[in-house]
Amino acid sequence: MTRAAPWHRAAPRSSPRRRVGSALLASPAVATFTRFSRLRQISIQHRLAGMGGHRFHQAMGCWESALRRGMEPVLFMNADADPAVRAALPAGRAVLRDPVFRLDLSFDERTALFVRLLHEHVDPVVRRDDRVLMTVATQCEARALATWLAELPAGKRPWILCLFPSDRWNRQGPAERERQVAELRTFAAELAARGPQARCRILFATHTPGLRDELAALLDAQVLLSPMTEVDPGLAPARPAPDTAGRPPRIAVVGGARPEKGFDRLPAIVRASRERTSAVFLVQLFNEQLTPEAWAELCRLAEEPGVEAARGQLDRAGYLALLAAADLMLLPYARIPYRQRASGILSEAILAGLPVVVPSGTWLSQQVESGAAAGVVYEGDEPASVAAAVAGCIAGLPALAPLARERAPAWRRSHSLDAFLDWLEREIATRQAEEASGGRRHHRFAAWRRRWQAAVRPRVSG
Numbered sequence: 001m002t003r004a005a006p007w008h009r010a011a012p013r014s015s016p017r018r019r020v021g022s023a024l025l026a027s028p029a030v031a032t033f034t035r036f037s038r039l040r041q042i043s044i045q046h047r048l049a050g051m052g053g054h055r056f057h058q059a060m061g062c063w064e065s066a067l068r069r070g071m072e073p074v075l076f077m078n079a080d081a082d083p084a085v086r087a088a089l090p091a092g093r094a095v096l097r098d099p100v101f102r103l104d105l106s107f108d109e110r111t112a113l114f115v116r117l118l119h120e121h122v123d124p125v126v127r128r129d130d131r132v133l134m135t136v137a138t139q140c141e142a143r144a145l146a147t148w149l150a151e152l153p154a155g156k157r158p159w160i161l162c163l164f165p166s167d168r169w170n171r172q173g174p175a176e177r178e179r180q181v182a183e184l185r186t187f188a189a190e191l192a193a194r195g196p197q198a199r200c201r202i203l204f205a206t207h208t209p210g211l212r213d214e215l216a217a218l219l220d221a222q223v224l225l226s227p228m229t230e231v232d233p234g235l236a237p238a239r240p241a242p243d244t245a246g247r248p249p250r251i252a253v254v255g256g257a258r259p260e261k262g263f264d265r266l267p268a269i270v271r272a273s274r275e276r277t278s279a280v281f282l283v284q285l286f287n288e289q290l291t292p293e294a295w296a297e298l299c300r301l302a303e304e305p306g307v308e309a310a311r312g313q314l315d316r317a318g319y320l321a322l323l324a325a326a327d328l329m330l331l332p333y334a335r336i337p338y339r340q341r342a343s344g345i346l347s348e349a350i351l352a353g354l355p356v357v358v359p360s361g362t363w364l365s366q367q368v369e370s371g372a373a374a375g376v377v378y379e380g381d382e383p384a385s386v387a388a389a390v391a392g393c394i395a396g397l398p399a400l401a402p403l404a405r406e407r408a409p410a411w412r413r414s415h416s417l418d419a420f421l422d423w424l425e426r427e428i429a430t431r432q433a434e435e436a437s438g439g440r441r442h443h444r445f446a447a448w449r450r451r452w453q454a455a456v457r458p459r460v461s462g
Helices: 020-025 028-036 055-068 083-088 107-122 139-151 174-194 209-219 266-274 292-301 316-325 344-351 363-370 383-395 397-414 417-436 442-459
Strands: 040-045 072-078 093-096 131-134 159-163 202-206 250-253 280-285 307-311 328-330 356-359 375-378
Touching: 040 055, 040 107, 055 072, 055 083, 055 316, 055 417, 093 107, 107 139, 131 139, 139 159, 139 174, 139 202, 159 417, 174 209, 202 209, 202 417, 250 316, 266 280, 266 292, 266 383, 280 292, 280 316, 328 344, 328 383, 328 397, 344 356, 344 363, 344 397, 356 363, 356 383, 363 375, 375 383, 375 397, 383 397, 397 417
Parallel strands: 040 072, 040 131, 072 093, 131 159, 159 202, 250 280, 250 328, 280 307, 328 356, 356 375
Antiparallel strands: none
């Protein structure tokens, strides 16, 4: 039977961190500076409907950070946001729909639907120089935001960040790549036609150098390299270090159950690991994209000895408790999706001071190989290969655990939500100076861009 793990218990609904929207805004001091704050931080989280993934924690963190910075937070989320999300973020506006993946519609139709949503819901609150954050951008959201920005009166135009977390066009074969690259080039042609001053107020960014270079070539535009956006309060190495003597090591496997995250292979990996170690697997269980058959097998695994499972989505307190209970983390991710895509879960593992087991040839393995993370990299995808790496990480825990704890502070300085927002303000300040100069610096930027594109373009396929 599945044991009731302490990290599975949800935080009380009255927790002050959970009721961020109402508790913080109820403060007279906060109300005072919110009423007179000049800028609004507008987060567009059109896929935020549940607590799974990073969207919920990021929305909560952005709200709190805006208040600390003297900004007025505004949050737009999905109209189907569940009761737990609405209770935790009562000031969030659950009004948006997500037309992005409706492939029964053309690119133009999907873009037009999103532009209409922006005009209907964001127009009434946006003011000149506000910050608009789109942290899960694809070419559809980016094109819609650029169109919306151009249609706003000049006196209402904000600064917009479009953060591309992944290269979706490279993940599903040549036909899908061709379709999405055609959309990106359509958007690129529209951007070029708008001119440099119109482009100045929309910033494109991503987390990895490879994706930055490929996206810049596809858009024929500058793409920035941004810090990761993890919400770091509560994410820290346990103090004192956990005593593992006399008990089996505990391995965390967290996130939504998707094939790209290896959850379809997890039962075979766990069973292969039993031949090498007596470890306990702490598995978060909520299905996102597994087939019914694969999901049923994963649920059966949760009933086996040596597995402690939390069913459903965890709130912030439950998720932090799970990480605090673990000695290491396994991320058996597929290589193609994560070749030049960052992982928020790996970032959280580094912040928590956990050694990791990750696949070679990915952004995740680059963090281990560069020394940013501590852990073991495995070759191949066979369950035995992953199990061998898990066993190797367990054997190396006496050295890897203190190393992982030592590396957490450096990662926190460079990769956290506050580091990300500080970076964004610096980039906006640079563009504000360029805008104030009347565009006289544009010619130097254009010359730099031509030189940079000549160096990058030969490395980009398709």
